[in-house]
Amino acid sequence: MVHQQVLDKAFAALSDSTRRDILTRLGSGPATITELAEPFGITLTGIKKHVQVLEEAGLVTTEKIGRSRQCRLGTERLDDAMQWITFYQRLWERRLDGLDAYFTLRKGTES
């Protein structure tokens, strides 16, 4: 299992829709801070902070080129998040198969 802090940052980074949008945007190729800022109504400084959060979470990597900063996707941390969710889903499924399978029945009869 992955280090807790890594998951903390990854999930926290993903918990903001602006940041998820940034990731989606970067999915179609690298972009600068100003390019990222345009679609949202917020300042450069604001976007810069978001990118920084994403970078510290390992979800994007950035590189200063001339006077602009290229941002592109990173992916390792996302795999960590996925891995935890998968693990947790197994827990859930195993629980259903186990002793208290009667919960499945109850679920079926609830209003």
Added chain:
Amino acid sequence: MVHQQVLDKAFAALSDSTRRDILTRLGSGPATITELAEPFGITLTGIKKHVQVLEEAGLVTTEKIGRSRQCRLGTERLDDAMQWITFYQRLWERRLDGLDAYFTLRKGTES
């Protein structure tokens, strides 16, 4: 694609290691607030708040039985989170296959 608010809450709920531990704990069967509180060094009120966050995120469901509250796992929202991550991973993979595949080369040559 799922509603943004749903994802916000799900990811935010998952971004705390105490809450992830609670989910893991619930993986081995339902538990009351006091039972959940024991392993962590925090107060009942503290745990109650965490459970509330998890419940609002749709990750657990609770039911008041007598003077105690039974908490057990919910799962729909986790599927939503999983779904988004999967979608995002596809984005990433598609990007690698696309125009700027040269990034893969660069990645290999970075220090």
Added chain:
DNA sequence: TTGCTGGTGAACCATGTGGTTCAGTATACG
């Protein structure tokens, strides 16, 4: 050199979060 452009950092603000304490309320037990 002068000046525009893209990005940064510091300071500030309102709100949210993770935790506490303390004073209830409701149920079980004897």
Added chain:
DNA sequence: CGTATACTGAACCACATGGTTCACCAGCAA
């Protein structure tokens, strides 16, 4: 009945977060 138990709610605290403004610095262009 009285009392212990399990939780709940309000109020408070320190600190993080998402955003702003403003001043500034580094490159590029004329």
